[in-house]
Amino acid sequence: MSSSRSKQSFWFLIFVHTVLILTFAAGAATAMRGASVSTVTKATSRASSQVVLHWFRHGDLRLLDNPALIHSSKTAESCVPVFCFDDSVYGNDNRTPDTRAPHSNDRGQLKCGPRRAQFVLDSVQDLRRSLQSRGSALYVAHGKPAQVFQRLVDAWPAVPAADTAAPNGSLLTIVCQREVVREENDAVRAVQSVLRRRFPQAKVQQIWGSTMYELDDLPFATDLANMPDTFTPFRNKVEKNCQIGTPLPVPKQLSLPENFPSALKQGLEYLPTLKELGYTDAQIQQVETHDERGVLHFMVAKQPDSHDCLKDYFETRNGMLGPNYSTKFSPWLAHGNVSPRYVAAQCRKYEEERVENKSTYWVVFELLWRDFCKFFATKHGDAIFYPYGTTERTDRHKPWSTFGRNLQAWQEGRTGYPLVDANMRELVATGFMSNRGRQNVASFLAINLNHDWRCGGDFFESHLLDYDVYSNWVNWCAAAGMTGGRLNRFNISKQSKDYDQHGDYVRHWLPELAKVPNEFVHEPWKMTSFQQMEYECKLGVDYPNPIVPPSRPNPHTDRNNRGRGGHQSKGNNRHGPPDKSRKANASGSNRHQKYEMKSLQPGSFRVKES
Ligand SMILES: Cc1cc2nc3c(=O)[nH]c(=O)nc-3n(C[C@H](O)[C@H](O)[C@H](O)COP(=O)(O)OP(=O)(O)OC[C@H]3O[C@@H](n4cnc5c(N)ncnc54)[C@H](O)[C@@H]3O)c2cc1C
Ligand SMILES: *[C@@H]1O[C@H](CO)[C@@H](O)[C@H](O)[C@H]1NC(C)=O
Ligand SMILES: *[C@@H]1O[C@H](CO)[C@@H](O)[C@H](O)[C@H]1NC(C)=O
Ligand SMILES: *[C@@H]1O[C@H](CO)[C@@H](O)[C@H](O)[C@H]1NC(C)=O
Ligand SMILES: *[C@@H]1O[C@H](CO)[C@@H](O)[C@H](O)[C@H]1NC(C)=O
Secondary structure, rough: OOOOOHEEEOOHHHHHHHHHHHHHHHHHHHHOOOOHHHHHHHOOOOOOOEEEEEEEEEOOOOOOHHHHHHHHHOOOOEEEEEEEEEEOOOOOOEEEOOOOOOOOOOOOOOOOHHHHHHHHHHHHHHHHHHHHHHOOOOOOOOOOOOHHHHHHHOOOOOHHHHOOOHHHHOEEEEEEEOOOOHHHHHHHHHHHHHHHHHHHOEEEEEEEEOOOOOOOHOOOOOOOOOOOHHHHHHHHHHHHHHHEOOOOOOOOOOOOOOOOHHHHHHHOOOOOOOOOOOOOOOHHHHHOOOOOOOOOOOOOOOOOEEEEOHHHHHHHOOOOOOOOOOOOOOOHHHHOOOOOOHHHHHHHHHHHHHHOHHHHHHHHHHHHHHHHHHHHHHHHHHHOOOOOOOOOOOHOOOEEEEHHHHHHHHHHHHOOOHHHHHHHHHHHHHOOOOOOHHHHHHHHHHHOOOHHHHHHHHHHHHHOOOOOHHHHHHHHHHHHOOOOOOOOOHHHHHHHHHHHOOHHHHHHHHHHHOOOOOOHHHHHHHHOOOHHHHHOOOOOOOEOOOOOOOOOOOOOOOOOOOOOOOOOOOOOOOOOOOOOOOOOOOOOHHHHHHHHHOOOOOOOOOOOOO
């Protein structure tokens, strides 16, 4: 990755802290490299030979405030940190099935695009350095987790006779963060059965993590059955009843076991390249070239200038252009380089030291959305991937369309709607898109085009640097109106005018609109042929005609009369009856949504006394 400092203007104190930690770890690692592995193996010798294989997955790639890691350090005297580059996730051959778009001739979306793969590589490298600087190490392998653990378990020395009475009758335990959806659960099951073949009593212990509020602290039933399916009542209950915990320290005890099999030592140094992960030269090239139009150059150990933007967050967070409008923390939160509790604690610190107002609260408010997504998935499981989400299929009479040409136009940023196109081109060029943009392009695909929204989820999964299974799929499911909550039907033209008044954002990504004046920049279809010539933007030639008619609500996709999720409904259960009496919010407008933005009262968050 080339480094471009000019665009790296960044946020406030939080990242300075984080980066200091990262940098310190990296520096220490450099000093210790080479020595670390052998010193470690000498350092530990305790009676118990109980060993934990600590399985780092996604969303937990850190030492600070990592509950599963704390659990590992308390469970056994020694610990082998492990990370697997799953060979059914990375590389050019791992794609989502294209059955959702049977007419398109592409091969389906990459499960993990090369940019995110690089971000993971950098994060893993960073994690390894942090571990090394504390006298530990990180075992890295490329393969299916079950195969990787098979190798580890097979290579493990036989249980010495004296130790057969090891706690719980097993020598090896595996600990990982608890995830709540299919692929993640399947992987745990596969690993568990591998472990049990050798140590029948052993168990994969899954520990909750990665949310700001603890699962156990929530004021809901253990299975979350009575957790509200819409955000506002969820937020009210949680803020009223819960406190955000203090970030956990880096565990002190993380030593490698004395008898770490020498056959495996190579894995303590190994880190695959993008090529070894299965990416093509062209894809690798993509990662290496940074699009200068991007808001930021996202790198794991970037050097931020600390800009004091937190106090203005509420006023700017709906922006789309430039580095300052929102935190841009999402990639680090998604991969777990930093924990949300840590960010919340830093916000509180900022409030104490600087200023406290709606803006400083609002970052924590957004993080609560992130929590909501994981808890929603915990409650509903794989329904977040179903075409009709958590609603009843019968609630929606019209099947989703799978018209390949529409999907392709959306993916390529050629829908003829500048706001949609600019955002999609930004995503493909950089791996990032603002929240405002995501809301609009998702609504456009699912509602205006009536296209199977899961194709949009797949596309985001492939391209987003900050892809997170819960945040992505729950937000998509909601954007398509498939969570039983209020459906926000976005009027793209109106959104464009509200949030990109002067067209700066769309011109930034759509050079073909460079000369089009403000009056037409969001609705180029309103130009006469003469104007098109004058502004050097001929529709159908330089820039597409809109692929669906603008302004007029499409009767086929207008669900206002279908009794689907009007406004906020409390605790609308997945299996509960659809509420036919509710009307959608003002037809084809974002009135409700804007109203909501202006009137939303800041809540408050409380942090536990440490
Ligand atoms: C269709 C769709 C798909 C999305 N997919 C993802 C995804 O895969 N990964 C992801 O991290 N976010 C996703 N989001 C949420 C949100 O758009 C991004 O988190 C945000 O734009 C990232 O920019 P930021 O860090 O500057 O956010 P800020 O506005 O600065 O917010 C701070 C943090 O709060 C969290 N957050 C903010 N909004 C949301 C939200 N609506 N849902 C969940 N968390 C939120 C993020 O962790 C974010 O980093 C999606 C939103 C939509 C509408
Ligand atoms: C042993 O079992 C107890 C109770 O089931 C559990 O709390 C503990 O974590 C287990 N320890 C190991 C090393 O598996
Ligand atoms: C971001 O904010 C900082 C501090 O307010 C400012 O110096 C910088 O110019 C801003 N960057 C952009 C691109 O607006
Ligand atoms: C928060 O405080 C800062 C500094 O006083 C101010 O500039 C900003 O407008 C305030 N924001 C809100 C939402 O009150
Ligand atoms: C969408 O907004 C535009 C611009 O504000 C307006 O002219 C148009 O009538 C709206 N369309 C619908 C369907 O409400």
